[in-house]
Amino acid sequence: MDDLITMTAAELSVAVTAGEVSAADVTQAHLDRIAAVDGSVRAFLHVAAEDALSQARAVDRRRAAGEPLGALAGVPVAVKDLFTTVGAPTTCGSKILEGWHPPYESTVTRRLREAGAILIGKTNMDEFAMGSSTENSGYGPSHNPWDLARVPGGSSGGSAAAVAAYEAPLALGTDTGGSIRQPASVCGIVGAKPTYGGSSRYGVVAFASSLDTPGPFGRTVLDAALLHEAMSGHDPMDSTSINAPVPPVVAAARHGDVAGLRIGVVTDLSGEGYQPGVMNRFTDAVEVLESLGAKVTELSCPHFKYALPAYYLIAPSECSSNLARFDGMRYGLRAGSGSAEEIMALTRAEGFGAEVKRRIMLGTYALSSGYYDAYYGKAQQVRTLIIQDFEAAFSQVDVLVSPVTPTTAFRLGERADDPMAMYLADLCTIPTNLAGNAAISVPCGLADEDGLPVGLQVMAPPLADDRLYRVAAAVEAAFTSRWGHPLLTEAKGLKSS
Amino acid sequence: MPITRDEVAHLARLSRLALSDAELDHLAPQLDQIISAVAQVQEVAADGIPPTTHATGMANVYREDVPVACLTPAEALSGAPAVEMQRFKVPRILVEE
Numbered sequence: 001m002d003d004l005i006t007m008t009a010a011e012l013s014v015a016v017t018a019g020e021v022s023a024a025d026v027t028q029a030h031l032d033r034i035a036a037v038d039g040s041v042r043a044f045l046h047v048a049a050e051d052a053l054s055q056a057r058a059v060d061r062r063r064a065a066g067e068p069l070g071a072l073a074g075v076p077v078a079v080k081d082l083f084t085t086v087g088a089p090t091t092c093g094s095k096i097l098e099g100w101h102p103p104y105e106s107t108v109t110r111r112l113r114e115a116g117a118i119l120i121g122k123t124n125m126d127e128f129a130m131g132s133s134t135e136n137s138g139y140g141p142s143h144n145p146w147d148l149a150r151v152p153g154g155s156s157g158g159s160a161a162a163v164a165a166y167e168a169p170l171a172l173g174t175d176t177g178g179s180i181r182q183p184a185s186v187c188g189i190v191g192a193k194p195t196y197g198g199s200s201r202y203g204v205v206a207f208a209s210s211l212d213t214p215g216p217f218g219r220t221v222l223d224a225a226l227l228h229e230a231m232s233g234h235d236p237m238d239s240t241s242i243n244a245p246v247p248p249v250v251a252a253a254r255h256g257d258v259a260g261l262r263i264g265v266v267t268d269l270s271g272e273g274y275q276p277g278v279m280n281r282f283t284d285a286v287e288v289l290e291s292l293g294a295k296v297t298e299l300s301c302p303h304f305k306y307a308l309p310a311y312y313l314i315a316p317s318e319c320s321s322n323l324a325r326f327d328g329m330r331y332g333l334r335a336g337s338g339s340a341e342e343i344m345a346l347t348r349a350e351g352f353g354a355e356v357k358r359r360i361m362l363g364t365y366a367l368s369s370g371y372y373d374a375y376y377g378k379a380q381q382v383r384t385l386i387i388q389d390f391e392a393a394f395s396q397v398d399v400l401v402s403p404v405t406p407t408t409a410f411r412l413g414e415r416a417d418d419p420m421a422m423y424l425a426d427l428c429t430i431p432t433n434l435a436g437n438a439a440i441s442v443p444c445g446l447a448d449e450d451g452l453p454v455g456l457q458v459m460a461p462p463l464a465d466d467r468l469y470r471v472a473a474a475v476e477a478a479f480t481s482r483w484g485h486p487l488l489t490e491a492k493g494l495k496s497s
Numbered sequence: 498m499p500i501t502r503d504e505v506a507h508l509a510r511l512s513r514l515a516l517s518d519a520e521l522d523h524l525a526p527q528l529d530q531i532i533s534a535v536a537q538v539q540e541v542a543a544d545g546i547p548p549t550t551h552a553t554g555m556a557n558v559y560r561e562d563v564p565v566a567c568l569t570p571a572e573a574l575s576g577a578p579a580v581e582m583q584r585f586k587v588p589r590i591l592v593e594e
Contacts, residue, residue, distance in 0.1 A: 103572040197553050210551035239558040240551065309535040320512065327513070329587050331576030336515075340588040345515035357516070358524060361508040362531060365500075368511075378538045380548030385541065387549060419527055420534055436552020462552070 004029035009075045009169040009223040016074030023056035023074030027118050030076045034167045042142045043162035045081050047121040048088045055118045070115030078168035080159050081122040083109050084203040092205050093125040093137040096326050096333045096351025106203025108214050108231045115230040124158030127353045129207045131155050132425035135416045136355040145493045150409040153183030160187040163217045170227045171217040178429025180215045181441040185404035185455025188443050188487050190224040191217045195462045196436035197242035200235035208318035211433045221472045225253035252466035256473025259293030264397035268304045269428045275407045277447025281454040282403045285444040288478045301389035306382045307431040313366045313379035320363025387435045400459040402428045404441040408452035438465040442472035443487045500529045
């Protein structure tokens, strides 16, 4: 493989800024890689080749003129296809938005452009971010670079697969119930869900507004931190954006030190349904943290077992409201003929896939008069109890740890028409979304039974995102030194390329 | 209490989804299964527990009321399925009795 595609984002931005390599060459190398492997991985829905090269030449011109370059100068970033981008289509993986070109730019992608990043293309996803495998995409699934017959996770599966396949050093995702951490875990890369309100939702097509959180993917902890910092910060265009300094995640990623840190193992996130290989790697990772001087204790968060049912009431309720805007009137698909109401119903029936329809109807049910108190109202109370569980835990420890997802990457098709089985993939990640906290997935080895990657989840209180990177950097350093190489070099799916 | 196929058809109408009979047959048992599972939240003793709508607790957040650049009519209409006289052209809403 070309050196330019195996370099980290941290190395690339330094090399571009120093003039050792041009942003145009870096971009071309990644476009070549995409051309070589994306027929197998199918991470991208749209590759913005010409636009990316013109962004890269602009960075090179600024450097030649002696102008200051941003923290991500010349670094290609793959963008989940629900960030609105001027000049590239935005489909959310849905047929209802096929061919739509947004008239405005999301805050996150605007910030990345300002930081010198090269937006190289839009990545595949479960339709409107609903799913854990990319199989709910209206444009066909993406494939896991470790084993092309398996899912890359989801909903940000295209972004995770692109980074794991060296098609981009960095990618953007969104995490509503685990949609960054679960694909990062099953693709063997790093993915973080920032504190809710830490990264702007302006220009992020809404699924569940109280939960949706944009966040970074990278092959290393430091790379994820660089993207995390560049994309974050207060945005007056998002009324839920927190007006506080961005936690010092890059500094934390450079100083992975857990000596004296209090780490809690959540005993409720283990047991039946967890693959033995996943639990073994998790136990190893906890032992590593202990050997590095962390004080590890076990504790219980008794309401976490109700997080999954509460989430599958709250998220569909919000989705049924948010997706009402797709009515065939102002943008997107318009299907059929007749009255406005008939056209709306025909458009939505034709444009939405099965999972989106299921969730819209589930949300409509949960919000119906007569059922509201028993379902949606109760779920909101459970949400309070989960926040209280976290608060009690964080009064005793600095971070919590658990597996990211109960299993390694499953086979394409295995859970495609079994919604409840699919939902279980987010069992360990959902509590963090309900509480608005921050969490990260960092690789901690391969499961014995299938040789597929396993992620360690680290969870922190709101606005303590830097703790995630401190722990993840320590885990990464310890395991990379034990393995003698980065985990991703063992990925077999693309070995021949 | 199981959810019936008729109830699912009613939900589809409320959701503005013109589902085929085959889709209703497929979705009805799945929705029943999901609703039975999520009903677990009712086991939780939550009397007196306030609901959480979102985690930050912020409310009534406003920007300064200053004019800024906005979309032009052409930009706003750029994705419209049908346009007439600088407006979104939509199907008839009121049907004559």
